[in-house]
Amino acid sequence: MTRGRTVTRRRAAAVVVVAAVAALTGCAADEPAGARLVVLAAASLTDVLPPIAEQFERTHPGTQVVLSFGGSAGLAQSVAAGAPADVLAVASPAALQVVLDSGDSVGEPVVFARNSLEIAVPTGNPGAVTGLADFARDDLDLAVCAAQVPCGAAAASAFTVARVDPRPDTLEQDVRAVLTKVRTGEVDAGLVYATDVRAAGDDVEGVTLPPAQRVPADYPAVALSGGASPDLAADLVAALLGADAQRELAAAGFLPPL
Amino acid sequence: MRRTRRRPPAVLLAPGVLALALLVLPLLALLLRAPWSALPRLLREPAVGEALRLSLGTAAVATGLCVLLGVPLAWLLARADLPGRAVVRALVTVPLVLPPVVGGVALLLLLGRRGVVGRPLEALTGLTLPFTPAAVVLAETFVALPFLVLAVEGALRGADRRYEEVAATLGGTRWHVFRTVTLPLVAPGVAAGAVLSFARALGEFGATITFAGSFPGRTQTMPLAIYLALETDPEAAIALSLVLLLVSVAVLAGLRERWTAVR
Incomplete structure (x- = not known):
């Protein structure tokens, strides 16, 4: 009786191990x-x-x-x-x-x-943001991409063109993280791509930039x-x-x- | 006392060695691939010092908060007639098993600018927490506090209560007894809990990046800096990782009496 149960358990354990190995290594191999x-x-x-x-x-x-x-x-x-x-x-x-x-x-x-770049603000534009110059304001919470990712590099060029010394409060790892901070209302403005503003629908409003500051990517x-x-x-x-x-x-x- | 050494069964030896390899080999790879020659230059970068200072500073403050708030909570759990003690203990443990990023989302919903408490707080005082070092400290405290509470509660349960009872019969108030008898008794437990909390706070990533954002010198702690550096400059990421590994080893050295000593 006891012996039988042990064998069953062992077999069950073996099945689990085999299944796990197959799941880890097998994947698409047979397709x-x-x-x-x-x-x-x-x-x-x-x-x-x-x-x-x-x-x-x-x-x-x-x-x-x-x-x-x-x-x-x-x-x-x-x-x-x-x-x-x-x-x-x-x-x-x-x-x-x-x-x-x-x-x-x-x-x-x-x-x-x-x-191309566009400013995203929460619906109603609580910070009354009108352009890149507002990114130098200390009284606003602002999000920009980190310089290491493309949207951050584009943002840096845009600020150079606009001659603005930005004072962002957070440097996000990708453009959608910036958009999320705007969507949740944690920041008053974020610099994102025009397509991101459109994708966020009613959650955010866009503030378009003068053509020279849009930095087409x-x-x-x-x-x-x-x-x-x-x-x-x-x-x-x-x-x-x-x-x-x-x-x-x-x-x-x-x-x-x- | 000790029995003669016998060869351990292969069934236990093989997975045991594998487990050890799984824990040690990645760190070994970190050391092997470290850009040793470029290391002095990489570590002198002002950004590294900035991130390290911020990490150590916020983790130290978070640990202080953990001790200040966690020891009383542990005492309540271990000594007071708390209604629903089991439920309270379970609640304390939740952040321990919760993915930190979920903790960050939860903190945002409570203390963000549109949060349950955050919105009235901003309306009344004009203060907002996200994107400040205070938010980093809060996120770190959230994830580290359970370590301290559980460590101290365990120490309190293991302590001999007769000392406290004698002190009480000699006329000591509960606060006096706590301060002069209980606290010295469980001091090693508090110390161990504090070291664990500090280590956990130092490694905090998910709750921090979600709740506090990421800005050099203000909210970008070492783990965040490592993650960002990995995007473009893997060598810098390895250098930063080495620094954090070194700090972690120092923390382990602080714990050695407890965990590495042979019993």
Whole structure:
């Protein structure tokens, strides 16, 4: 009786271990090649990529596109450090450089969209923000991207152009973190991309900048050599320039590539 | 006293060694990959000193708060006739098992500019907490306090109550007895709890970045600086990590009597 129970328990433990190992190592190994495309993308693409990915899945039956969003610089670093991904789409060509240097890319990067800076304020504009000059005000709580990520680099250029010495209260790790601080009303203004203002809907209002301060940013995408199916990855990069994807991007407020 | 040494069974030895490797190898890699030659230059960067000062300062204040508030709470849990003691203890433990980022969101909902308390606070006094070192201290205290309370409560339960009873029969008030008898008795427990709290506060990331934001010299503590540096300058991130590792080892040295001593 006792012995039987011990054996059963041992067997159960063995099953658990085998299942865990299979779950950890097996993953997509048994699926046909190219069934799963992992796309790492800039935070500002959070709302526009899912419909584009769905279009791609429809035109490539059997393909599943998995999206993951974050700060461009961090994504590029993780790809260079060996993160398994098929496509990388970031908010500045500079952020892509580390991946081009490390040889983790296949083919040339393709610029598929452009974006420009805009000030986001909570609905009602409690701080009465009218332009970049307000970012020098000490009485306001202000959020800007950290200089290490593309939106922060763009913000720095904008402040230089506007000759403003900004006094931000927090430097966020990606543009969506800035947007969140505005949305929750924790700051009176944040410097984000025009598309972020649009994506936040009624939660925030936009304060447009004079053209010289908008600092247009190129969005490049590149297929990665570490992925399971570089051909399919190249297809996806090409699809970003297709009419369907460009329509989605335009609807989200992105500018077409030059 | 000690039994003769016998070879441990492989069933226990193999996973045990694996567990040790899992704990030690990542730190070894940190040391192996450290940019030793560039280290002096990286560590002299003003930003490093700034982040380290902020981290040590806020963690020290948070630890002070933990002791000031946590010891009385531990005493209430261990000695007072508290209604619903089990519930209170469970509530104290929640921040211990809660992901810190959830703690940050919760703090924001309470003390943010639109928070339950934060909004009236700003309306009355004009004070706002987020984006200040005080917010960092608060986030660190939130995550570190349970460590102190549980450590001190354990010490109080282990202490011999007869000393307190004798002091009470000799006419000491409860506060006098607490101050002159109980506190000295559990001092090692308070010290251990304080060191643990300090270590936890020093490593705080999730609640801080959520509730306090990230600005060099004001709210950007070492863990936040490391995370940001990793985006563009991994070497600087490793250098910062080494500093934090060193501080952590120092903390462990402070605890050595308790945890590394052979019993």
